[in-house]
Amino acid sequence: xQIQQAKHQFVQAWGAFGSHWGVNKTMAQIHALMMISEExxxxxxxxxxxxxxxxxxxxxxxxxxxxxxxxxxxxxxxRRDYFIGEKDVWKIAKQVAKLRKARxxxxxxxxxxxxxxxxxxxxxxxxxxxxxxxxxxxxLAVNIDRLVEGIIKAEESWFWDKVLKLLAKK
Amino acid sequence: xQIQQAKHQFVQAWGAFGSHWGVNKTMAQIHALMMISEExxxxxxxxxxxxxxxxxxxxxxxxxxxxxxxxxxxxxxxRRDYFIGEKDVWKIAKQVAKLRKARxxxxxxxxxxxxxxxxxxxxxxxxxxxxxxxxxxxxLAVNIDRLVEGIIKAEESWFWDKVLKLLAKK
DNA sequence: TGAAACTTTCAGATAGTTTTGAAATTATTG
DNA sequence: CAATAATTTCAAAACTATCTGAAAGTTTCA
Numbered sequence: 001x002q003i004q005q006a007k008h009q010f011v012q013a014w015g016a017f018g019s020h021w022g023v024n025k026t027m028a029q030i031h032a033l034m035m036i037s038e039e040x041x042x043x044x045x046x047x048x049x050x051x052x053x054x055x056x057x058x059x060x061x062x063x064x065x066x067x068x069x070x071x072x073x074x075x076x077x078x079r080r081d082y083f084i085g086e087k088d089v090w091k092i093a094k095q096v097a098k099l100r101k102a103r104x105x106x107x108x109x110x111x112x113x114x115x116x117x118x119x120x121x122x123x124x125x126x127x128x129x130x131x132x133x134x135x136x137x138x139x140l141a142v143n144i145d146r147l148v149e150g151i152i153k154a155e156e157s158w159f160w161d162k163v164l165k166l167l168a169k170k
Numbered sequence: 171x172q173i174q175q176a177k178h179q180f181v182q183a184w185g186a187f188g189s190h191w192g193v194n195k196t197m198a199q200i201h202a203l204m205m206i207s208e209e210x211x212x213x214x215x216x217x218x219x220x221x222x223x224x225x226x227x228x229x230x231x232x233x234x235x236x237x238x239x240x241x242x243x244x245x246x247x248x249r250r251d252y253f254i255g256e257k258d259v260w261k262i263a264k265q266v267a268k269l270r271k272a273r274x275x276x277x278x279x280x281x282x283x284x285x286x287x288x289x290x291x292x293x294x295x296x297x298x299x300x301x302x303x304x305x306x307x308x309x310l311a312v313n314i315d316r317l318v319e320g321i322i323k324a325e326e327s328w329f330w331d332k333v334l335k336l337l338a339k340k
Numbered sequence: 341t342g343a344a345a346c347t348t349t350c351a352g353a354t355a356g357t358t359t360t361g362a363a364a365t366t367a368t369t370g
Numbered sequence: 371c372a373a374t375a376a377t378t379t380c381a382a383a384a385c386t387a388t389c390t391g392a393a394a395g396t397t398t399c400a
Contacts, residue, residue, distance in 0.1 A: 001288045003297050010304070013281045020273050022192050024388065036300055043347080053390045058348060079345060079398065089306035103190050111183045118171045127173050130206055134180070136259040143330045150337035160313045162336050167320035194358065213377080223360045228378060249368065249375060 007036050011050075022103075026052055027060040031069055034085025035092070040073040042080050068095050090156040101148045105141060112138040177206055181220075192273075196222055197230040201239055204255025205262070210243040212250050238265050260326040271318045275311060282308040 011032040018028025029050055034041065041049075046057045061083055064070035069092060073082040086092055115134045120127050151159060181202040188198025199220055204211065211219075216227045231253055234240035239262060243252040256262055285304045290297050321329060 001290060003290055003300060006285055006288055006290055007300060010281070010285060010300075017274075017278060017281075020192065020277070022190065026388080036303060038296070038299060054347085055349075055391070056389055059389090062348090081347075087303065089303065089310055093310055104187075107190070108187060111180070111187075115176055115180060118176055120171060120173055120176055126208070129208060130173060130177060130180075133206060133257065133259065140259055140263055143334065146334055146337065150333075154337075163320075163333070164313065164316055166332050166336060167316065167324075196358080224377085225361065225379080226359055229359090232378090251377080 010036060024060075026050070026056055027063060030057070030060050031064055031085065034064070034070050034083065035087060037085065040075070040082035040084040042082050044080070046083075067099055094152050097148055098152055101145070101152075105145060105148070109138070109141050109145060112141060180206060194230075196220070196226055197233060200227070200230050201234055201255065204234070204240050204253065205257060207255065210245070210252035210254040212252050214250070216253075237269055264322050267318055268322055271315070271322075275315055275318065279308070279311050279315060282311060 011029050014032030015025040015029035018025050021028070030046060033046065033049060043054060043057050043061070046052075046061070047054060050057075061070060064085075065072065065083075068086070070083050070085050073084050075082050086095070112134055116131070116138060120131065181199050184202035185195040185199035188195050191198070200216060203216065203219060213224060213227050213231070216222075216231070217224060220227075231240060234255075235242065235253075238256070240253050240255050243254050245252050256265070282304055286301070286308060290301065
């Protein structure tokens with residue numbers, strides 16, 4: 001197997017995974033390409049490598065920049081923009097955790113909190129059961145929130161060391 | 171606010187969240203409805219409550235059953251099928267974690283493992299850097315895998331007690 | 341300043357997903 | 371067995387997301 005084939009496979013697979021992660025295929029492919037490219041890349045180079053349009057590259061690169069996973073690079077004496085991908089896997093993971101928390105968890109916390117604070121008479125069995133479910137979900141969501149916050153703030157080796165030791169102990 | 175309104179809001183919001191979780195709106199709505207319904211529901215009742223077609227209910231309920239979040243119930247003297255939702259939030263969470271791990275994490279582990287085992291000559295800087303990235307991702311994925319496995323197996327109170335205490339200590 | 345180089349936008353095209361609803365199938369009852 | 375009730379299937383329609391490519395906008399430089 002040659003390195004170029006291996007990289008190609010990585011990029012293609014990452015694109016396919018994207019669909020299961022709520023990320024569009026092209027964005028996942030661009031991100032994969034940026035992670036494995038030591039050098040910064042121009043729009044043209046991304047277009048060619050992935051066989052996609054200029055508009056598509058522009059849109060997705062911009063979003064990756066907004067996500068903090070890709071950065072603009074200015075090259076001395078060059079007119080066009082170049083982009084470089086974050087290479088630190090732990091930083092990438094924390095960033096993704098942060099973004100997914102904001103998209104997937106925070107809105108749920110808000111909804112549950114809102115319902116908990118409703119005044120719902122009469123206090124019959126139906127109401128009690130509903131509020132119990134909402135409350136259970138809320139407590140779970142708060143715990144997950146704290147765990148994710150912990151991960152985002154943690155130092156990698158410390159975190160895994162402690163957590164995996166803890167889970168093993170059981 | 172009345173209980174029926176509150177339940178309606180819960181179902182609608184859950185449906186909207188679905189889109190951000192890689193779950194289609196209808197399935198998320200049906201699941202929400204099943205979680206908050208004490209009684210088992212028939213296809214007809216779900217159709218009416220959510221204003222959706224028979225085929226849609228059938229498909230999504232079947233999938234929820236496959237996911238282990240909803241169960242078929244046979245009613246004495248009744249010809250039609252009834253369905254009841256799992257109500258235990260921790261069980262639901264573990265089930266979802268299991269499903270998402272299978273969909274989102276396991277394929278990545280396989281890819282990374284596969285690439286790690288490739289023979290990629292020559293061992294130049296480019297190859298080394300690529301394999302380093304793959305290796306970093308692999309180690310991270312293995313750690314996440316262990317964490318998720320730990321969660322799936324853990325007893326709820328024990329798990330949160332320990333983990334949150336750990337994160338607080340830092 | 342103005343022409344070239346490059347980036348951004350966005351309307352329409354394409355591709356992908358979800359839903360419907362009627363027909364086919366299966367199960368139950370008298 | 372035949373009638374009835376319910377479930378399942380699936381092709382077509384509706385809807386949604388994504389991508390293209392040309393036009394508009396911006397920046398650079400002589």
